[in-house]
Amino acid sequence: MIIRKEFKFENAHIVRDCSTLRCSQNIHGHSYRVEVLLESNYLDDGQMVYDFGLTKLYIKEFIDSFDHAITLWSSDSKEYLVDMKKHSKRWIEVPVSPSAEQFSRVFFLVIDKILSLSTMNNKEKEVKLNSIIVHETKSGYAHCFREDAYSKNMGLIRLEDIIFSNQVKSEWSKKDFWSNILEDKELITPKTL
Numbered sequence: 001m002i003i004r005k006e007f008k009f010e011n012a013h014i015v016r017d018c019s020t021l022r023c024s025q026n027i028h029g030h031s032y033r034v035e036v037l038l039e040s041n042y043l044d045d046g047q048m049v050y051d052f053g054l055t056k057l058y059i060k061e062f063i064d065s066f067d068h069a070i071t072l073w074s075s076d077s078k079e080y081l082v083d084m085k086k087h088s089k090r091w092i093e094v095p096v097s098p099s100a101e102q103f104s105r106v107f108f109l110v111i112d113k114i115l116s117l118s119t120m121n122n123k124e125k126e127v128k129l130n131s132i133i134v135h136e137t138k139s140g141y142a143h144c145f146r147e148d149a150y151s152k153n154m155g156l157i158r159l160e161d162i163i164f165s166n167q168v169k170s171e172w173s174k175k176d177f178w179s180n181i182l183e184d185k186e187l188i189t190p191k192t193l
């Protein structure tokens with residue numbers, strides 16, 4: 001069975017080298033919607049695949065890191081990166097261009113890691129991330145499956161190359177969230193919410 005939870009965030013970017021000049025040459029924003037699809041052949045003690053309340057801590061806060069922020073490609077010009085960081089306190093630097101396709105791959109990798117490191121206290125069983133859908137506009141989205149997230153053809157994404165600004169990090173309720181992700185440390189989830 002597949003279950004689905006939707007999250008939202010507002011974000012700015014430039015998509016360098018794309019065919020549409022408005023997108024490749026201008027900072028602009030989108031109201032993104034992210035669908036997280038989880039799957040399991042089992043139900044927990046609450047007869048659910050996974051209680052969505054459990055996504056509030058790590059998954060929601062991770063996606064919210066991108067809200068009212070600018071996403072920067074680390075291979076963009078040094079001048080642009082310096083200027084953007086000078087004028088925006090909320091930024092995330094990623095090792096790939098911030099297209100909807102790459103957003104969906106980044107979200108897959110991080111949410112997959114969050115699930116694998118999370119304690120599951122209610123007999124959830126074999127809960128896996130099925131896929132991530134990132135809607136950039138009302139009519140356009142990217143749908144990322146596991147093989148896409150880890151695809152060498154699309155460029156390997158190393159989580160240690162994702163950098164969050166201090167203001168973004170300051171809003172996390174678990175300050176060691178990202179270091180736990182990078183060091184494969186357990187993400188403690190309360191038994192009840």
Ligand SMILES: [Zn+2]
Nearest residue numbers: 015023028030
């Ligand atoms: Zn755009």
